[in-house]
Amino acid sequence: MKFEALLTLLGMLGVLTFSSPVRAASPVRVHFAPNSVCNDEAAFSEHLRARDLEAVQAPDAPAYEVEIDVRSTGLELEGRLALTTGEEAPATRTVAAATCDEMWSTFALTLGLALAQLPDAPPPSPPAPPLLLPAPAPASPSPLASAARVPVRPSWKVIFGFGASSRVQWGVGPDFAPALGGFGQIEVAREGTMVAPRVRLGAYSALPASEQAREGVRAEYGLQWGELEVCPFRLFASVSAALRTCARMQVGRMQVEIANAWRGRSMDALWAAAELALSAEVRPVRFLFLELQGGVGPALARPSFSEDGASFSVPEIVGQVGISAGVHFP
Numbered sequence: 510m511k512f513e514a515l516l517t518l519l520g521m522l523g524v525l526t527f528s529s530p531v532r533a534a535s536p537v538r539v540h541f542a543p544n545s546v547c548n549d550e551a552a553f554s555e556h557l558r559a560r561d562l563e564a565v566q567a568p569d570a571p572a573y574e575v576e577i578d579v580r581s582t583g584l585e586l587e588g589r590l591a592l593t594t595g596e597e598a599p600a601t602r603t604v605a606a607a608t609c610d611e612m613w614s615t616f617a618l619t620l621g622l623a624l625a626q627l628p629d630a631p632p633p634s635p636p637a638p639p640l641l642l643p644a645p646a647p648a649s650p651s652p653l654a655s656a657a658r659v660p661v662r663p664s665w666k667v668i669f670g671f672g673a674s675s676r677v678q679w680g681v682g683p684d685f686a687p688a689l690g691g692f693g694q695i696e697v698a699r700e701g702t703m704v705a706p707r708v709r710l711g712a713y714s715a716l717p718a719s720e721q722a723r724e725g726v727r728a729e730y731g732l733q734w735g736e737l738e739v740c741p742f743r744l745f746a747s748v749s750a751a752l753r754t755c756a757r758m759q760v761g762r763m764q765v766e767i768a769n770a771w772r773g774r775s776m777d778a779l780w781a782a783a784e785l786a787l788s789a790e791v792r793p794v795r796f797l798f799l800e801l802q803g804g805v806g807p808a809l810a811r812p813s814f815s816e817d818g819a820s821f822s823v824p825e826i827v828g829q830v831g832i833s834a835g836v837h838f839p
Contacts, residue, residue: 534563535573535624542578546586547609556613560621573624579612581748588612592623608795668696670798672835674711680782680808680827681763682718682730688829689714705743707753711736727768730821734761734780740788749792757784757804765814765821778812782827800833
């Protein structure tokens, strides 16, 4: 008798176990704002499937309506998610992320947590796609309000980088002189503001520039210098581009070698200059930056050389234009 009762109990447990309903994937219909920075529906659908959500496109299929608007605020992206569940106003959530992929992952997690609290059957679709409105927070508790709040990243970021530069320098000799160099930099960026100080320290060398002073006499000019550049402001900034205003200080050693048929002589002197510069930066991919730069300013030290008919004095105003490429992290 006890054995038969045990079998009956096990049978009842089996029926309860195999008859328990399995929650189907919640269907959602996604609408992107016209000017949304991130609008890759296929990529977002992959993240939705990972959270047991299904993206539907048929306008008459029952689904939860989801509206997405992602905008750039400088170095980060700010996204707004609105979920319509049959309430008078959509429930909204605003999050920050560095990339569109991180934004999709955060949105999918938020939707998964919110829809897990709702009944299986979604509300009927509205007759037309809803407009993305700056809806106020709903008066009644909403699924998104009770979902886990996504932490917003700190406003300040420290970014390190290094790169190489190619320039055309004037003021080194009677003619323009090409120059090459490298640099390291550190930037402190704050989202949503033009204040983003960057400090760059570099070393450069001008390729020798020569002139024929007179018959049989040739003068060759060279320059090696260190440079400190400070860029306190970042104008017209976006995730992929920015315009910076900078101040530079250059200190180095200028050399002149004068040679004729009988003898040669070398001279050197202190070089110092201060410049105001503009830098246009583009970031085609996440860790790479390209830069077009130019600067002009007064020569603080103006060495003069005169020998065997070769004569040169550093002008009052010197400057340069050039391009740079480098990597930054994070």
